Amino acid sequence: MHEMSIAANILEIAEQQAAQAQARIINRIEVEVGLLAGVEISALEFCFETARMMSDLTSSSALVIHPVAGRGRCPDCRLDFPVEFFVVLCPVCGQTNVKILQGRELKVRSINVD
Amino acid sequence: MCDHCGCDGPGQEVTYHRPGQDKHHHEGHEHSHDHSHNHDHNHDHGHGSADSASRTLDIEQDILLKNRLLAERNRGWLMAKDILALNLVSSPGSGKTTLLERTIVDLKSELPFFVIEGDQQTLNDAARIDATGAPVIQINTGSGCHLDAEMIQRACRELSPATGSILMIENVGNLVCPALFDLGESAKVVVISVTEGDDKPLKYSHMFAASDLCLINKVDLLPYVDFDLEKCEQAARAVNPQLKILRISAKTGEGLNHWYDWLREHPDRKA
Numbered sequence: 001m002h003e004m005s006i007a008a009n010i011l012e013i014a015e016q017q018a019a020q021a022q023a024r025i026i027n028r029i030e031v032e033v034g035l036l037a038g039v040e041i042s043a044l045e046f047c048f049e050t051a052r053m054m055s056d057l058t059s060s061s062a063l064v065i066h067p068v069a070g071r072g073r074c075p076d077c078r079l080d081f082p083v084e085f086f087v088v089l090c091p092v093c094g095q096t097n098v099k100i101l102q103g104r105e106l107k108v109r110s111i112n113v114d
Numbered sequence: 115m116c117d118h119c120g121c122d123g124p125g126q127e128v129t130y131h132r133p134g135q136d137k138h139h140h141e142g143h144e145h146s147h148d149h150s151h152n153h154d155h156n157h158d159h160g161h162g163s164a165d166s167a168s169r170t171l172d173i174e175q176d177i178l179l180k181n182r183l184l185a186e187r188n189r190g191w192l193m194a195k196d197i198l199a200l201n202l203v204s205s206p207g208s209g210k211t212t213l214l215e216r217t218i219v220d221l222k223s224e225l226p227f228f229v230i231e232g233d234q235q236t237l238n239d240a241a242r243i244d245a246t247g248a249p250v251i252q253i254n255t256g257s258g259c260h261l262d263a264e265m266i267q268r269a270c271r272e273l274s275p276a277t278g279s280i281l282m283i284e285n286v287g288n289l290v291c292p293a294l295f296d297l298g299e300s301a302k303v304v305v306i307s308v309t310e311g312d313d314k315p316l317k318y319s320h321m322f323a324a325s326d327l328c329l330i331n332k333v334d335l336l337p338y339v340d341f342d343l344e345k346c347e348q349a350a351r352a353v354n355p356q357l358k359i360l361r362i363s364a365k366t367g368e369g370l371n372h373w374y375d376w377l378r379e380h381p382d383r384k385a
Contacts, residue, residue, distance in 0.1 A: 002260060002291035009177045017173055027168055031177065038294050038320040086319035087352045097355045106177040112170045 006039055006106065007047040011058050013108045018057055023113030026061045030110045036070040036083065036103035070103025128265060129254045130272060131237055133244035181295055184263035188270065188298025192281065198383035199281040201297050203321060204305035205314075206287030209331045211239045213305065213364040214282055218246040220367075221374060228275035230283045232261045239284065249273060260291040263298055280383060289318040300382040301326035308332050308339055312346035315353050322353040327360070329373060334363040 014029045033039050045063060052058040070083035074090035080101065081091055088098040176182065192199045202210050211231075218227045229250040231239040240252035251273045253265050266283065275281045283299060285292045304325040306314055309332060315322040322328065328350050330343065347359050360376070362369035377383075 002294055005260075005262070005295075006177055009180065012180075013173065013175050013177065017171055021169070021171055023169075038290070086323045086354075087316065096352065108173045108175050108177060110170050110172050110174075112168055114168050 003043040004047040007051040028062045028112040030064045032105045032107040034068040034103040034105035068105045071101045072098040131252045185296035185298040195277045196384045199299045201299035201302045203285045208305045208307040226279040232286045266297045293320040303327045308341040312342045315350040319353045334366045
């Protein structure tokens with residue numbers, strides 16, 4: 001379950017930043033998770049609930065997940081379109097070699113601290 | 115806490131072992147998060163007081179940045195030594211270790227091999243590779259479901275793969291998690307066997323999308339199983355149009371010459 005690694009990485013980044021800002025507590029951590037990133041959002045939420053208890057700084061932190069929908073671009077007709085799965089065809093010309101533009105994000109956007 | 119599984123008990127830590135050497139290295143929970151120390155929490159407990167001003171800090175940081183940076187360090191180190199590093203991924207039982215044994219035995223007079231074995235438990239695979247004569251290190255991940263760049267960095271230090279060699283990294287048998295963790299390899303090689311479902315590339319598309327080469331193993335068993343080779347290859351190409359696919363049997367040797375040519379001709383090894 002790699003979502004535990006992801007949760008631990010989120011907390012590590014948040015704690016580092018909070019320590020630099022001399023914060024006492026992290027109220028909220030906002031992250032972006034691309035829907036093509038290979039991370040199961042419910043599993044990540046589950047893991048975060050356990051992992052946040054390891055530190056006083058994060059034990060009451062809320063995790064806010066912003067899902068990022070997948071988008072791709074056809075190399076031939078330059079069309080941008082939504083992508084929900086890796087098997088992607090350009091809806092106009094049927095080209096299979098579609099470039100994924102977004103949806104693979106795994107990012108800590110911000111933290112809210114006291 | 116272990117950053118792979120959330121465990122904190124003994125027996126769940128990452129260990130490194132080289133056949134013929136008694137010492138076990140417990141790397142364990144050295145994954146550099148600082149829980150349990152240096153959290154200065156001895157201040158007054160006035161968290162909820164009305165005058166406590168909460169602030170939002172913009173961070174915009176890649177969650178896997180640490181692993182990516184370490185992977186790039188590994189990649190640079192491997193490039194400087196002209197080492198071709200391959201990350202072998204598959205579900206358990208696809209024949210990765212048998213493929214490695216056969217490859218090493220067939221090519222050891224012309225290509226130097228070094229092997230990193232990844233499994234949750236046991237030294238069985240390292241013992242099998244050791245019997246071929248290739249230097250090998252076993253990483254046991256405990257409850258961890260994948261290898262990461264930090265483990266490869268540590269394993270490379272202990273194994274010291276030679277300049278111009280091929281470093282085979284056999285990942286933990288798992289078609290999901292290893293797709294996300296760059297190790298610094300030159301290429302990912304996904305192995306699937308004909309005793310599995312021919313729709314596996316669609317079911318586990320992340321791994322097939324991330325791979326460079328797909329080996330369809332155990333083709334000697336095709337007469338006995340309902341596996342449609344064409345359908346499997348079509349599915350794999352739908353997920354990843356650039357994926358190169360080879361049909362092999364690590365047991366009978368069928369098709370292995372194409373795999374060997376791929377190894378010989380890979381530009382990352384310039385010995």
